[in-house]
Amino acid sequence: MRKRTTFFIIIIFLLFGSIAVILSILYVRPKQSLVKPNILLVTVCSLRQDHLGCYGYSRDTSPNMDNFSSGSTIFKNCYTNIPWTKPSVIAMMTGEYPYSNVEISEESALAPLLRSSGYLTCGIIGSNVPREGARAHRGFDIYLDNRDLNTSKDSHTVQADTIVDEAIKFLKKPKPQTRPLFLWVFFKDPHWPYLPPPDYRDKFLDDALYNKENRKLSINIDRSNSIGGIGEARLEKENGEFVTDKSYYISQYDAEILFLDSQFGRLIEFLKREGNYQDWVIILVSDHGESLGEENYFFDHGYKLNEGVIKIPLMIKLPRQAKKSVIKDQVSICDIYPTILSLAGPVRNMSKNNSTGNSILAKAGLWRRKLNPDMALMLENSPEHENEKIKFIGSIWEHYKLIYNLATGEKIFYDILKDEVRLKNYSGRERRVFNKISNFIKIFFNNLNNKNSTSREQLKSLGYLQ
Ligand SMILES: [Zn+2]
The missing domain is CATH 3.40.720.10 (Alkaline Phosphatase, subunit A)
Structure with a gap:
């Protein structure tokens, strides 16, 4: 009888042990390696x-x-x-x-x-x-x-x-x-x-x-x-x-x-x-x-x-x-x-x-980490470059690029896939993308905690910032 009880105890241990191992394989995801790579x-x-x-x-x-x-x-x-x-x-x-x-x-x-x-x-x-x-x-x-x-x-x-x-x-x-x-x-x-x-x-x-x-x-x-x-x-x-x-x-x-x-x-x-x-x-x-x-x-x-x-x-x-x-x-x-x-x-x-x-x-799907929602890339040229004021700011979204020429106030809209052809008289989807990027630029530059007050004033005077 005692032998039988011991046998059952061993079986139960083995059963629980196996379940624990299976669960750990199924539910515990691989952790980030603690070894710091060169x-x-x-x-x-x-x-x-x-x-x-x-x-x-x-x-x-x-x-x-x-x-x-x-x-x-x-x-x-x-x-x-x-x-x-x-x-x-x-x-x-x-x-x-x-x-x-x-x-x-x-x-x-x-x-x-x-x-x-x-x-x-x-x-x-x-x-x-x-x-x-x-x-x-x-x-x-x-x-x-x-x-x-x-x-x-x-x-x-x-x-x-x-x-x-x-x-x-x-x-x-x-x-x-x-x-x-x-x-x-x-x-x-x-x-x-x-x-x-x-x-x-x-x-x-x-x-x-x-x-x-x-x-x-x-x-x-x-x-x-x-x-x-x-x-x-x-x-x-x-x-x-x-x-x-x-x-x-x-x-x-x-x-x-x-x-x-x-x-x-x-x-x-x-x-x-x-x-x-x-x-x-x-x-x-x-x-x-x-x-x-x-x-x-x-x-x-x-x-x-x-x-x-x-x-x-x-x-x-x-x-x-x-x-x-x-x-x-x-x-x-x-x-x-x-x-x-x-x-x-x-x-x-x-x-x-x-x-x-x-x-x-x-x-790239190589690392598990929560990302911020995708944001269009913001671009600018030369702040304080050789004492010149910033001349262009812009942004890219998908294959469209919008550049503001701050010297002339002109907005230039490109399709990158079409060899950077400048788009004119755009409507439909292109118009919607144009509006979307304009909005991105406005929000992005308004929210920047920037230290470059000269450029900020310049952007404000042109109506790009509030
Ligand atoms: Zn360089």
């Missing part, structure tokens, strides 16, 4: 999305980035809210819309937060702007830029090969095992002047793209200032003559990308060989694109809001990710900050931040 953020200045092979470019400018994209999540519709370095870097490092911020704060920016949650933070930066303009060095345990590293084409730039040498040096150094790494490398190579290393200069000369028609720059090179993006001082001389062949400059811009790509490949190869590549989160993004003649504006950025300057590449590789995934949702440079923080696990002081971005891993 994070590599690669930012490339002035890199257009449409000049990379993995985004459809016909020139072979980016074999290594293309290869990287084949095991990453690639975002087809990523935008910067503002197409120049300083505010774009601020947006990337704080998640705050550029209009609301003038420099990176000590307490709520990405690097200080990561450091306070245990990360060893290192920035190896090929440009003077992130430190001098955005104060982006705050919160880094190690921060090296043109002040510390050998410079190349000018005193404000460090070439990509030097950046990668330094990054590898940092990775090889013995470090405390307990601290995960946040490494930010910033490449400036594709920025004007387009001066690739000598063995890259003829890579794209004389190919089918080079020999397309309408190559001559349609600007007056005698003009001394840089209206149109390019002035006499910025044109190279060849045998005493100015080079006025647009294709030549674009070939050199592309050669800069190819050189930068080779160095990006070197860094990835090192991680694969010696750095546990599989365990890293790697994010590749640019701060803005480059105008290569759109709106008759050449070899610069910051003044207009065409697709060439605002649409940027973004690829994210998660730990142990092997397959490519493609996301078409709109995301912006403001989304980098919350995305990295969501990957880094619980981080203190996040509540102090006014981030307007969302973790895009949620958008």
Whole structure:
């Protein structure tokens, strides 16, 4: 009898045990990993999305980035809210819309937060702007830029090969095992002047793209200032003559990308060989694109809001990710900050931040997190850029873009899919979208807790703000 009772007790235990195991499998969803991954953020200045092979470019400018994209999540519709370095870097490092911020704060920016949650933070930066303009060095345990590293084409730039040498040096150094790494490398190579290393200069000369028609720059090179993006001082001389062949400059811009790509490949190869590549989160993004003649504006950025300057590449590789995934949702440079923080696990002081971005891993279905309702992307050009007032603000919704020209009061409405054709006499759905975006812009700029009172007054005087 006793044997029988014991038998029943064991059976009941086994039964309950099995039910508990089954229930735990069915109802307890996987939790966010408590292991903080190493994070590599690669930012490339002035890199257009449409000049990379993995985004459809016909020139072979980016074999290594293309290869990287084949095991990453690639975002087809990523935008910067503002197409120049300083505010774009601020947006990337704080998640705050550029209009609301003038420099990176000590307490709520990405690097200080990561450091306070245990990360060893290192920035190896090929440009003077992130430190001098955005104060982006705050919160880094190690921060090296043109002040510390050998410079190349000018005193404000460090070439990509030097950046990668330094990054590898940092990775090889013995470090405390307990601290995960946040490494930010910033490449400036594709920025004007387009001066690739000598063995890259003829890579794209004389190919089918080079020999397309309408190559001559349609600007007056005698003009001394840089209206149109390019002035006499910025044109190279060849045998005493100015080079006025647009294709030549674009070939050199592309050669800069190819050189930068080779160095990006070197860094990835090192991680694969010696750095546990599989365990890293790697994010590749640019701060803005480059105008290569759109709106008759050449070899610069910051003044207009065409697709060439605002649409940027973004690829994210998660730990142990092997397959490519493609996301078409709109995301912006403001989304980098919350995305990295969501990957880094619980981080203190996040509540102090006014981030307007969302973790895009949620958008990509890779991360469970409640998102704010989708909002159209807000855009602006140059607040305080070279002491100029802001000239354009705008927004994108689906494939429509509305730009307000603040100088003339004009509203310009585009269909991006139709090669940025300017829409006129629109009605029906287009009219409804136009009204919707106008409303977005009004609400967004009215609600911004901005510090830029000059631009705010300007917007008010034009009737865009209340
Ligand atoms: Zn830049």
